[in-house]
Amino acid sequence: MSGGRLLRRCGALLLTVLVVHALAFLLVRGTRGGPFDEERELAPEVRAALEERFGLRRPLHEQYFTALAGLARCDFGPSLRYRDTSVRAILADSLPISLAVGAGALTIALLLGVAAGLGAAQRGGFAEALVLGGSTLLLALPGFVLAGAAVLFFSFRLGWLPPAGFGGVRHLLLPWLCLGLPLAAQIARLAHGGAREVLASAAVRAARARGLSRRAVLRHHVLRPALVPVAAFFGPAAAAALTGSLVIEQVFALPGLGTHFVQAALNRDFTLALGATVVFTALLGLCTLLSDLMLARLDPRAEALT
Numbered sequence: 001m002s003g004g005r006l007l008r009r010c011g012a013l014l015l016t017v018l019v020v021h022a023l024a025f026l027l028v029r030g031t032r033g034g035p036f037d038e039e040r041e042l043a044p045e046v047r048a049a050l051e052e053r054f055g056l057r058r059p060l061h062e063q064y065f066t067a068l069a070g071l072a073r074c075d076f077g078p079s080l081r082y083r084d085t086s087v088r089a090i091l092a093d094s095l096p097i098s099l100a101v102g103a104g105a106l107t108i109a110l111l112l113g114v115a116a117g118l119g120a121a122q123r124g125g126f127a128e129a130l131v132l133g134g135s136t137l138l139l140a141l142p143g144f145v146l147a148g149a150a151v152l153f154f155s156f157r158l159g160w161l162p163p164a165g166f167g168g169v170r171h172l173l174l175p176w177l178c179l180g181l182p183l184a185a186q187i188a189r190l191a192h193g194g195a196r197e198v199l200a201s202a203a204v205r206a207a208r209a210r211g212l213s214r215r216a217v218l219r220h221h222v223l224r225p226a227l228v229p230v231a232a233f234f235g236p237a238a239a240a241a242l243t244g245s246l247v248i249e250q251v252f253a254l255p256g257l258g259t260h261f262v263q264a265a266l267n268r269d270f271t272l273a274l275g276a277t278v279v280f281t282a283l284l285g286l287c288t289l290l291s292d293l294m295l296a297r298l299d300p301r302a303e304a305l306t
Contacts (some may be wrong), residue, residue, distance in 0.1 A: 002239055010290070013285040017278060021071055024277040025064055028270045067274065077274035081267045087275040095279065097166060098256035101175050101248065102241040108180035110230070113187025118218065120188070120224060121195035131192065135185035147178040147251045151291060164253040175248045184239050187230055193227035231294040238287030242280060 070076055076087035114138035123299075139144075154174060155163035162171050171188035197221060246258035253259075257276055 008077060009289055011127055013282075013289065016285055017281055020281045021068070021274070021278050022064070024274050025067055026291035027150070028273050029060060029270075031268065038079070063140065067271075070301055071278065076278075077267055079272045081264075081269040081272070087271050089177075090272060091257065091275055091279060094255055094257045094260050097254055098242070098245055098249070098258060100172060101179065101245050101254065102255060103212065103273075104172055104176040105180035105183065105241045105245075106234075109183035109187055109241075111184075112180070113169045113184035114191050114227070114230060117188040117191025118195050118222070119194075121199060121222075121226075128192070131188055135188050138182050138185035141182070143178060143182070143247050144251060145179065147174070149249060150174050150178050151251075152190050164251075166254050171252070171254070175245075175252050175254065177243065179248050183240060187233065187283070190229040190233055191226050194229045195222050198222045198225045228295065231291060233291075234275075235284075235288035236292060238291070239284050242283055242287075 020173065035105060072089065076091075079090060081088050082090060086279070114136075118133045120128040151163045151174065152160045161174050162172075163169055222259050242258075246262060248254070249258040250262060251255040260272060261276040261280070263269070264276060
């Protein structure tokens, strides 16, 4: 991807973040209720003082421009529910956990999916049927069902892994598997389809006729074109990993960004919900851009489409 095209893509990403920030601001401020509605013991004057302190009584356009200025400084203001805590501090604590969950799931998905897809395409027969059937089953299972079955088997029956909480890599293994296996199933099907198409080409038949080994054919003729659909899927896969973490973090009680995002919506914590939405949007945009860069690297013909 050329430098000018890359700059245009970065500019488009910045514009997307600004538009999503504006829409999310209007959405959270237009929702009925407020962050102090559940605190019924608050006297009217105390509620009024809190709303004045957090700027909730100012005109809506002033609140928006304040939030926009904070976005330029990556400062979303104080949380309305976690007292004396800034949204930036909450995001700084929770984002690494969500990134660890998503990155681990994507790594498992890529390693297992590519290996299974290429192996099934080369071997055919029972191995191909097993991979395709298993991938269909994984894609059909909802994430919370897979997570519940994994906790029941690995935690309660075998006692190998903790069922919930966060304390290290052992607490992340089950979330990685539950989030990564469905993505691995989709990647396996994409890699299998791409490899089957290449294996049936005249170039591969000619390479085999010259006496090249199966491994050499795979490395020099099959691997690169088979990874093209996988690279195109990387952006949606990253989106699935990040949005899927909303459910996975709740199931496994991980204090990640997804958990705080759900709690912010339930608690009407406007500033935290807005900050989490912007962070999710930026991450998805960056993953999509990385996907396009990988696709252009693997297939130069895709350069004009990025």
